[in-house]
Amino acid sequence: MKNNHYFDLSPLKLLSDRLDRLIAGRLWLKVLIGLGLGVILGLLLGPEVGLFQKETVKVITAWLALPGHIFLSLIQMIVVPLVIASVVKGLAANTNMASLKKIGAFAVVFIIFTTALGTITGIGLGQLIKPGHHIDSAALDVGLPSDSGKLDKGFPAAEDVPEKLLSIFPKNPIASMVSGEMLQVILFAAILGIALLSIPVKQAQPLFDLLGALQEVSMRVVSWAMYIAPFAVFGLMTRLVANLGINVLTGMLMYVITVLLGLFILFLFYLLVVKLLGKIPIGVFLKQLKELLLLAFSTSSSAAVMPLTLQLTENTFAVRPAIARFLVPLGATINMTGTALYQGVATVFLAQVFNVELTLASYVFVVTMAVAASIGSPATPGAGIVILSMVLEGVGIPAAGVALLLGVDRVLDMCRTAINVLGDVALCCVAEQFISKDVE
Template identity: 35%
Template structure:
């Protein structure tokens, strides 16, 4: 079942209708009938679609990583692929947050708006999230704990709690073991391949019959709750984040695809559009992963072995869009607070945001948890997150789209590098025979 142009068109129509309907209802969001429609129609439609996709994430990631590792065939090649993938992810994330902070310092989105720090949203965020809330607990996790937690002590628990980094680690071990006893696991390999066909069929059936209406529901509820009033209040911040996202996608990803993969970026965007549309509506790198894999393999012609390894790993540790939000938000909140960040503080933000992205769940709103960690590290009040939380759901859509586009772009680059390597090997073998 292929990700086709008709499906893309339906998703786009669903997104446009969702934005239009949500924007129309947003000014009346405090009325009972609008709240009823939002809760029992938009939210139900959107969450049912999201749950169906989330239902398939762990099976897809586990099976894809196992097959991806096995298809690489050589542990040395796997190690090389892993190092290159991690290198690309860390570099692009560092570039992303640097672009964001530079742009924010140029546009000054927080200058002259210090009164926002006295808003009720700040007090509510401090009370509900920072004083014993989940965000406060998340901030306490240190780098060493993050590294230790990569290896699961209970695989079933890791799968049950959607701890994707642990699921990936276990899948890599299984894949390497299957390579090591290759002659004895023919039946197991076939079982994984058949399981992969089954789960991908389910995913594409969900996409075919539910994606458009699910996208409508998710976007409609987001715009009903936030709408353009919230955007107007924080207009410069909103524009700054969107502009940084656009620059990063067009220049960084565009250059990678154009010069490193020798492909047209327009071709890339056109063929990856179905996954980008779902990412926009779901705001979840993990939820869109099954569609990202299918789209990259079928439309972008990326090898399954490379796509199945690179993209699930990216959905877990590559958060360029989130890093951009953190960079802009840190400068924005510093400007609201009348604080001039030093060069060393800015470097600290880049390092912490890059490292913090590793092992962070690809679910809606997780960027705010990471932002609280960054703000705390440079001495800013994390309660100020309450100012931007109203429009974060809208920006979450665009940065998730950026996140998964980066994963696919890197997969395309690594796939091209594998083509070049194979061509050189073939030429070398041909020359040796001659």
């Protein structure tokens, strides 16, 4: 049965023309200018220069960041309906259940492999560079509890695993949508899409039409948000730099360098994967990707840029809707390679700071937890630091040591989000080459 019997792809194509016009109008350059001006103004407002009182700076930066929060709110309020519409219609693009299984299996293997690779790379760099040896733990005041060295070093109990797996299934889809539990939302949408494919076309068509309209509305809101993106980046960067201060960054310089080096290695890895397996020239790939990566960097949210990721994979890299509309929402939720690398580096760094000796079993646990926790983490700013706390407690490192990382985490969160989004695009491009044409 032809997939166009279910829906027409033209609305998404037409609406993405708005994004194309913005990109043709050098949106990336405007975002970059906003980024640079935000850094400069942030330094002028920062504690090092001392032009204003700290309270005054907070008021100024709060107003400057207002367009950024409006931008994020516009995007985030539309993420859930867009995910549901995209996943269901992506499944509807193919009536062959064997092909759906093939897409899902390919995604799971790719994501688990790259996430584990990212964690191992982070652990290796941490052991090689030893950034924790540049910090005097005796001089730290991170609010450590008195029994911080008595944390459980074991693996989660086996009897808890079924309960963890059961929690993936949404008991109340509306509650999952309200709380932003994207993995549950995606699973609900996938079950809904498969169920719709199993009933007669005449009965399913009204709901597919409704989802098509929902997708159009979502993309329209996204196109509006893109107009204020440069102002959003300017305000958010100003607030970040002004409140962070350059001294906090330099005090953790070796840790920051280690994480950035690891992210750059992942960046090169994905470029190589796209060239060799995705059959896309690196120059062309980077040229088309720069706006998306800049927005991912500035928003620190894979979910916030998901509409642009969808537009780019389908229209620019010609990934079939059956693949893109299923893998992009899935990737934005569970494909967290950059976050996994950061967790590997941070675990080794804090182990070195607090003189905690990690065994081979500890490293295996870190890799396993990084993969498992990334799958259930929200695609929102700051999610990585929450996952890290879980990992640290499992290997006996004081979780309160996370406070040491908070000063520079926002900058690193922006960088690792860009790598996460790059991984989502790479996943789609490689899947386009490896999955046979019977998904159409």
